Amino acid sequence: MPEALKALIRRNMAISAAINTLFSFAFFIAVFGRPDRALSWDEPDGLALDFLPQCAAVSLMSALVPVLIERRKVATITGQAPRSFRSIFGRALVWALLGLCLGGILGVISIFAGGGEIHGWIALSLKLALGAVLGASITSLALRQT
Numbered sequence: 001m002p003e004a005l006k007a008l009i010r011r012n013m014a015i016s017a018a019i020n021t022l023f024s025f026a027f028f029i030a031v032f033g034r035p036d037r038a039l040s041w042d043e044p045d046g047l048a049l050d051f052l053p054q055c056a057a058v059s060l061m062s063a064l065v066p067v068l069i070e071r072r073k074v075a076t077i078t079g080q081a082p083r084s085f086r087s088i089f090g091r092a093l094v095w096a097l098l099g100l101c102l103g104g105i106l107g108v109i110s111i112f113a114g115g116g117e118i119h120g121w122i123a124l125s126l127k128l129a130l131g132a133v134l135g136a137s138i139t140s141l142a143l144r145q146t
Helices: 003-032 048-078 085-113 120-145
Strands: 038-040 117-119
Touching: 003 048, 003 120, 038 120, 048 085, 048 120, 085 120, 117 120
Parallel strands: none
Antiparallel strands: 038 117
């Protein structure tokens, strides 16, 4: 893999991690409020269910936006024709479905292994880390596919 492509992927991974951390923070606050109380994995807070939209949205946006923005640069670096918009959108939808599956798995694990409650600050930290790591990983994989 050319060094220019590696540098482009690393830069986009960092950007994706930062953006997905910010979005994860905003959505956490919007859905659960201030993290100064304990949250339940199932009812009434439904913290485990939040893995579904978070993983799907992070996966979709991390596979779509960076690839659309960088498609011409990737094509220039690799010497290939740029991917079609249709191909990029189709792959992003597949990533979103995979993210949804991951969210389901994390939700089930958190309900069965996580116990009844988790402190809000710890839950927020986990959600921020998930957004950053998942966003950077999907961005890297999606750009490598391009």
